Amino acid sequence: MCEKIKVIFSERPYGQMLSFYFSILKLISMETVGFIAAFCTTISFLPQVIRTIKTRNTYGISLGMYSLFVSGVVMWLIYGLQIEDMPMIVANSITLVLGAIILFMKIRDVISQKNDQ
Numbered sequence: 001m002c003e004k005i006k007v008i009f010s011e012r013p014y015g016q017m018l019s020f021y022f023s024i025l026k027l028i029s030m031e032t033v034g035f036i037a038a039f040c041t042t043i044s045f046l047p048q049v050i051r052t053i054k055t056r057n058t059y060g061i062s063l064g065m066y067s068l069f070v071s072g073v074v075m076w077l078i079y080g081l082q083i084e085d086m087p088m089i090v091a092n093s094i095t096l097v098l099g100a101i102i103l104f105m106k107i108r109d110v111i112s113q114k115n116d117q
Contacts, residue, residue, distance in 0.1 A: 031087060038091030045098040058106040066103045073099055 052058060073096045080088030 034085070034087030035090070038087040042091045042094045042098070045095060045102075049098045049101050052102050052105055056105070058102070058109045061102060061106050063103075063106050063110055066099065066106055070096065070099045070103050 073092050077092035080092055
């Protein structure tokens with residue numbers, strides 16, 4: 001499969017870059033790829049959490065979006081636990097904590113705004 005994809009993309013301007021990535025994938029296990037993907041997607045939430053904690057400003061954050069997001073992360077965590085997939089378990093555990101911090105701060109702000117009215 002990877003060889004077919006390499007041939008298809010080798011003629012494109014970005015083909016050399018993709019060829020390089022496919023070469024790396026042959027050298028590492030899929031679990032390692034899973035941990036790298038988990039690291040990248042999980043760490044992407046850190047700047048938002050840090051900013052939200054520092055500024056205590058959740059105005060631009062959607063309560064509905066973060067509610068659904070945290071619910072989805074809980075489901076992914078349950079799924080990861082069920083299939084015993086360590087990258088999925090680690091990533092979703094950390095993401096759940098980070099997402100929950102933002103969600104709780106948003107809920108606190110929404111309640112505070114309702115009480116001020």
